[in-house]
Amino acid sequence: MLSRILLCFAVLSASTPLFADTVWLKNGDRLTGKIKVFDGGKLLIQTDYAGSIPVDWKQVQTLESDQELLVKQDAYTGEKAKSLQAAEPGKVTLANGEAPKTVDLASIQQIIKPKPVIEDLVWKGNVDVALDYKRAEKDTNDYDIDFNTTARHERWRHTAKGEYNREFQNNVVTTDNWSAEYDLDRFLTEQWFWQGRLTYKRDKIEDLSRQRTVGTGPGYQFWDNELGAFSLGSLLNRTDYEYSDGGKDNFYSLAMKWNYNRYLVGKTVEFFTNGELGKPLAGPADYSLDAEMGLRYKVTEWASLNLKAERDIISGGSDSDLSKTRYTAGFGVTW
Template identity: 80%
Template sequence: MSPRALLCVALAAACTPALADTVWMKNGDKLSGKIKVFDGGKLLLETPYGGSIALDWKQVKTLESDQELLVKQDAYTGEKAKSLHAADNGKVTLANGETPRTVELASIQQIMKPKPVVEDLTWKGNVDLALDYKRAETNSDDYDIDFKTTARHGRWRHQAEGEYNRESKDDVTTTNNWSAEYALDRFITEKWFWQGRLEYKRDHIEDLARQRTVGTGPGYQFWDNELGAFSLGSLINRTDYEYADGGKDNFYSLAMKWDYNRYLIGKRVEFFTNGEVGKPLGGVAEYALDAEVGLRYKVTEWASLNLKAEKDIISGTRDSDLDKTRYTAGFGVAW
């Protein structure tokens, strides 16, 4: 190819506008960017001029996109569209080869990038790390590592979380414990679900050395979208205690779980709280509380700084009450 032809190609490429998704609003506004996801009544549009913008789906007139997107008209099945084309007010055309189909925007439940193998899989999570080393008249080391991840496809949702804490002063360990939990939710409707969960806690310092819990019960998902989530669950639990001296207790209990998070300031800041409060049906303990509350500040798309407070109470155990409060500051990654 001659230099003149190469120059013409370069000029043509420079003059061609970069492909972008476009959203037309009912008030006449026209927004360009990249469609990230539509869920929970909000369309998240990533723009170079305003970051992530959450648009009210009811105010969208029509839209177009050159991305391959999974469009779901109910909570469990979807159609993979090669692209989206603008249509009449309140409609969009799903382009699939020679058979495009125009649908009402009001009939669409979700729009997302299809995943390999499980196309409607959504996976999110975070790992937080806090470290504190002090070398002075009194030497101290403090470690706190925890993770939480959620994966959902169709009617199923998997949740896993774990935590490890260790503190020492002058080579004497004062805190050394870890915990892990797995929960499986089966959605009966778009909001109601049934949960089964397993939890194990190990403490190498306290008198209450091991806790094992198996539970099941109904829950309700108030919302779950790109701007946050909130759910409540009620459980019937079977719990086993093992003490450092070899003693054992077991009992049934009723518990309430909550899980709430909310993104603020253009998704730069996340407020979150989750936990569980339970009342044993026997006489082993009066009540138990395991909760945390905190903030995350996103430094980049994947890195964040976090502040967190944790409370762990078991009142009325065999020998003495367990009452721990822990404050941490650290950094983490999220996806």
Template identity: 80%
Template sequence: MYSRFLLCLTVMGACSPAVADTVWMKNGDRLSGKIKVFDGGKLVLQTEYGGSIALDWKKVKTLESDQELLVKQDAYSGERARSLHAGEPGQVILANGEAPKAVELASIQQIMKPKPVVEDLIWKGNVDLALDYKRAESDSDDYDVDFKTTARHGRWRHSAEGEYNRESKNETTTTNNWSAEYALDRFITEQWFWQGRLEYKRDHVEDLARQRTVGTGPGYQFWDDELGAFSLGSLLNRTDYEYADGGKENFYSVGMKWDYNRYLIGKTVELFSNGELGRPLSGVADYSLDAEVGLRYKVTEWASLNLKAEKDIISGTADSDLSKTRYTAGFGVAW
């Protein structure tokens, strides 16, 4: 008898519908799914019938969720809610045991799953890989691996990126270089931030063998939400060049750095571009440009195909100019 009772409970549990979050819109629509995040004026709802849907927060009437969520009414602190209950139009109720709390939707800036250590941590990034093997009268190998990741909590944002390129033709290496960069941003307001960054480049083939750059300066975040981001930064840099023949140069420069991405077609396609345009304060070089532009097509929630074009220019150096253009196609992962 007892075993039959347990079997009935198991069958009832398996047959019962999964608990879903619910969002009521001001136009009368009612949407069910799982709330992923609210940021930048967009509430992202994961649905079985339409994938991830970005809802305009101003059009939301109220919502409910059985998830434990972190609700932030400013950019730097938040309150854990064990669950959210539907409230009056324009409100949501934060359920925390014996003291539920009604909150105006217009006062909420972010909603997210709390992280185990840093509750308001937002971490995203991608790794892209491109390979090209050719075996014919002329053999060639081409490798390109790069990554980019950002993590933000409160007023701080950490950014790291790196890249490795290698090309060979008939067992002769024609390209062999790598680079790494780390930047730390401190937000002064919601848009203005101050950045410090370190960058190192190593080239085993070109005359310009090493580049080291330390820079700092203000920046402005135009937008950063679930549909993309765009920021500009102005930097005062100290750069050291080291050439393959042992020659060295160092100089100060000013630079303009940009970082842009935009999701299209229901977040299945991403257009991105980032780079830096710099000009030395002395006569060491005329200008430098390090930029890339590309597209990513999301195949699954984590896998993507990508096309990229990269341009690297250093014009007017004492020893020799550098100008390289590179096109790649490959696959990657994102989170």
């Protein structure tokens, strides 16, 4: 008798997913898995049979989940539900002990997992590493490390990024530079924001040894969700240059920034590009460009492979032109 009970329990466990969330669609289909997030009109559900599946929110009839989730009916405030329960078509019930609340699906703008301290914190980023060893007439060792992380809560968004490059040829250092940037955005509406930015660049090889930039200006967020993001920003900058011979320059400039990424093939492949194009109001440069573009392939939930192309230009006449292009391939960590 005991063996039969254990056999039935094993069969039941294998055929019934534990703690599976369920999404019912208007066409009669049903998806089971784990709800990851709802944002930007897309509900992302992680399944064992097809990976991450984005679902158009307008096609959802109702849903249920045993997870504790933060449900936001406007851009900045939300209600933490201990679970979600299926309701009549077009609605869902937020279960909170003795006071369940049924709301229209159309009124929900975001569903996320609440964080321990800041419940609505959305934190994402990546660290990429590229190593290149070449043994020929000139032995070359090339190292490239960069990171990019964003944290958003309520009307604030913090972005930090940095990069380090170092290259040897026959044990002689031919490239040695690093950069760091911090951006603080305050959203005025769901799309419009005001940005403040600090940037520092250090190069121990090139004639232009130090760059410091402070900027501020408005920006517009076209979208920012689990499937990608796209924003444009305009900045009024104050830039200081220091050269290896001790010379200094400073000037004001206008700049346009862009930041775009898009996930493809069920969030397995990511295409991204970001950069800044600046035009000095008066100063030593005609224009400057700092841009990168690449692909990132997720091997696991956290590990990735990447291909990138970077282009840096400071144009100010034949004697002061600085142009660099780098192509890298490497591995990284994403979250």
